[in-house]
Amino acid sequence: MNLVILIRKELLLELRSREILISMITFGASVMLLYAFAFRPTPEALREFAPGLLWTVILFVGVLALHRSHSLEKEFDAFSLLLSAPVERSTLFLSKWFGSFILLVISQVILLPIFFLFLQLPFPSKIVPFIGLFILVDLGISSAGSLLSGAVMRSRVNEFLLPLLLFPMVTPLMISAVKSTAAIMESQPFSQWKLWLQLIVSFVIVFGLVGYLIYDYVSEE
């Protein structure tokens, strides 16, 4: 029950402030347009680079959401309300995780068509694995990111620390995401990218569990 209340609060905060989604979409769309107009690669080269470009944008956009989600807790010391309330710290982690995941998904619903449209790429024909892959990778980015942004939120240089720690941490996830996306876009059989998918699932489970178990310690001042 508390989890539902907390996730609803995360979404209500975004509905009222409209800070996170607007900045995510504006930034993401700007970078995609930059890619579309700055580079003039051949269609073959573009197909090769597209998954990497796409996930780079999504990671940057994700950092915006993760940072803002925790910085809203710092304003007026709202986080103390959560820490002193009768709520499990692991539930706080889950709410941050799923809250940022939902925002990532919403931003991608808008950004993905822009990406394929402006880079003049055909949308993958295997739509279900494509969406499933995005959901899994988003869960991975938001689990590792929520754990880290909770740990660095009280630091004076948290804007700088979050990407500095997050990018190396999610490198295996990003490599797997790029390889799997390329395989789906090229309609390769599942056996060709199964290993990458297993890596993504393992990442989500490990960081979800670690965050659930240690958020109590990382969230205290």
Add this chain to the structure above:
Amino acid sequence: MLSIENVTKRFGNTIVLKGASMNVGRGESVGLIGKNGSGKSTLLRIVSRILSCDNGSITWNGQSLMGSDVRLRKSLLYLGHEPGFYPPLSALENLQFLAGLYGLEMSSEQITEKLGEVGLNVYQKGPIRNYSRGMLQRLLLAKALLITWDLLLMDEPTSGLDTDGKGILSKVIKLWRDEGRSLFIISHNERWISAHVDRINVLENGKIEAREGKIESRGPAEMEEEP
């Protein structure tokens, strides 16, 4: 009863609390005074489990508050020096969220009534980002009226309040004391606090000592903020 035993807290090389110990009995109202930076707020944040301590123990009715059992925290309410609310949300939305966290099912009308008791019902719909310091302090007071608690932890409750606000605060503190609820109030304002508690402790050099002498009830003029 709240029992704080030998609590120590260090921030880097600075030791703020050096074995601080004190109790707040059932139905008792206890004040803690001390200079700026003496560690009063730190102690209150440790009791509220916002901060962890390095050593020592804190128990509430014999059960440790330092464990992960959140049910114990239902009977404690922390009113910090900072508002502890979400600026983009309205007063009503903030209190609705809070009531949900404490497992209370309250209608908007019931919450509006509480806001009315602290003089905020007119401003309930706008974001609290635009509130003055005194209005935020009144909102904190509404939080204490909304939640059912056994021990209230208050950090500088008069901060930013105007005369009317201080009057409301004094009235509700008297009501809570009459109801036999426990209060732990910290302030640097000895005059004000002495009118609202049964006994006063002093936090100095990281340790807590009882203030000697009888606390006398004072008139309204003496309850004003010290210059």
